[in-house]
Amino acid sequence: MAGITERVKPIPTCWVLPWRHLVLFAKQAATLHELSGERLIFCAAIGNLCSDFEAMGVPRNRRGKIANEYLEVLRRISHQRSVSFQGEFVSFPGTEFYPKPKNMPSGSAGQRIRFAYERIARYGNGWFGGGDSPDDYTKALAELDKYMQKYGRSVDEIEVGQQTKFPG
Secondary structure, eight states, X not given: OTXXXXXXXXXXXXXEGGGSXXXXXXXXXXXXXXXTTSOOOEEEEXXXXXXXXXXXXXXXXXXXXXXXXXXXXXXXXXXXXXXXXEOSSOEEEEEEOXXXXXXXXXEEEEOOSHHHXXXXXXXXXXXXXXXXXXXXXXXXXXXXXXXXXXXXXXXXGSEEEEOOOOOO
């Protein structure tokens, strides 16, 4: 899609971070962002289905902590020339990552819970919220703004959108 269009912004909903090899994924996402003319919107999720985590060999009960660590690494990769990291879930020696994603929008989708809001407020520049109605969305956006303010930020500075459910 990115190769045959000029204005469409690819937004895979969503990449479940805990399932991925982080270093490879960072290079793949940054490359796709560059090849698409900086139109890729990176949307992360922590995943949900137990069977998916079993199939991937990833402890489901650690998915939020894994995602937080991965998002921290992705932020460093996109903002620092040389990066090394020693964490609980990913470790690598000092290395340079290219391409460096320029202006890659990143955010989280779906869940309207404290941990998701915290993750967006710390690491994201976008939110793709779920909900059954516009009223749900408005309430969730106000809640997210409370977390954004904790980090000296506002929802006005991030890209936001709403997932919708169709009847049927």
